[in-house]
Amino acid sequence: MMQNPIYFLLKQSRSTGPMLLPRLVHSSVTLQRNAESGGAETSDMPIEIENPFKKEKVVCILCKMKIEPDYKNVRLLSQFVSPFTGLMYGRHITGLCKTQQERVASEITKSQNAGMMPYYNKEPEFLEDPKLFNPDRPVRNHEY
Amino acid sequence: MLTYELSMLLRTMPKEELAVVLKRASTSIFNQGGIIRNIDNLGARKMPYKTSNHGVVHKQAHYFVISFTAPPSKLVTIESECHRDVDIIRNRIFKVNENANFECTLEEELKPPPYRPEVIKMIEDARKKGKKVGKSTFKFNTGLDYYPFQR
Ligand SMILES: [Zn+2]
Numbered sequence: 001m002m003q004n005p006i007y008f009l010l011k012q013s014r015s016t017g018p019m020l021l022p023r024l025v026h027s028s029v030t031l032q033r034n035a036e037s038g039g040a041e042t043s044d045m046p047i048e049i050e051n052p053f054k055k056e057k058v059v060c061i062l063c064k065m066k067i068e069p070d071y072k073n074v075r076l077l078s079q080f081v082s083p084f085t086g087l088m089y090g091r092h093i094t095g096l097c098k099t100q101q102e103r104v105a106s107e108i109t110k111s112q113n114a115g116m117m118p119y120y121n122k123e124p125e126f127l128e129d130p131k132l133f134n135p136d137r138p139v140r141n142h143e144y
Numbered sequence: 145m146l147t148y149e150l151s152m153l154l155r156t157m158p159k160e161e162l163a164v165v166l167k168r169a170s171t172s173i174f175n176q177g178g179i180i181r182n183i184d185n186l187g188a189r190k191m192p193y194k195t196s197n198h199g200v201v202h203k204q205a206h207y208f209v210i211s212f213t214a215p216p217s218k219l220v221t222i223e224s225e226c227h228r229d230v231d232i233i234r235n236r237i238f239k240v241n242e243n244a245n246f247e248c249t250l251e252e253e254l255k256p257p258p259y260r261p262e263v264i265k266m267i268e269d270a271r272k273k274g275k276k277v278g279k280s281t282f283k284f285n286t287g288l289d290y291y292p293f294q295r
Pocket residue numbers: 059060061062063064096097098100247248249250
């Protein structure tokens with residue numbers, strides 16, 4: 001039978017005496033303090049502030065660094081290409097936004113067409129380049 | 145007039161001959177009423193795939209990019225003139241990318257499906273399609289709420 005972890009802790013505390021428990025409820029000390037100071041003073045009223053826990057907006061790497069994909073920049077484009085097939089990885093792997101993914105894809109086609117980038121492989125000299133993402137751990141599951 | 149880029153792969157040859165070929169290409173642009181803004185030399189290197197042109201198989205090339213401005217109707221002429229040049233292995237004309245103003249939408253794309261704007265739109269479209277907007281179903285006018293005959 002599975003045991004509820006909190007129940008387990010409580011049981012243990014009863015048997016072994018005082019021990020540290022996760023703070024689920026306000027501790028009695030803070031509750032008392034609130035009762036003493038609350039009510040009478042208006043300066044203690046809650047003030048409206050921006051949500052301090054709001055997370056920063058997630059931005060893709062090209063938008064963050066403000067990089068414009070260009071067909072002459074083969075080294076950059078090669079980072080989004082599979083070394084096994086020469087095809088560009090999907091959006092769930094590259095972690096680019098929709099617009100940037102489309103732009104990079106079109107620049108890769110241009111570059112291949114102009115004879116700057118190979119079709120069926122990645123240039124061997126770029127194989128050691130730093131990895132921007134891990135193809136084995138996509139952001140989202142593969143659609144097929 | 146728009147700015148274009150003519151990317152050319154030249155046959156490997158000495159510097160003086162390269163200059164002659166570039167001159168030929170640029171005069172063909174001038175003849176069509178174009179202006180050359182910049183000529184970039186991307187250097188000589190091994191091509192990513194071998195290319196045969198004018199009866200010769202090439203594995204190395206000199207990379208050049210000429211950015212120019214020319215009337216769009218004359219681009220075909222410039223391209224065909226370069227195509228006929230024996231010393232040019234491959235040439236392409238591309239439009240220069242304009243500065244794109246867009247917001248990164250990665251955050252919305254990473255949300256779970258029912259919160260993604262594109263999925264919301266898809267669901268709405270499917271609902272509209274199910275209703276058959278603008279189409280009416282046939283009415284039998286029998287006064288019955290069921291179909292009285294054998295189907
Ligand atoms: Zn982006």
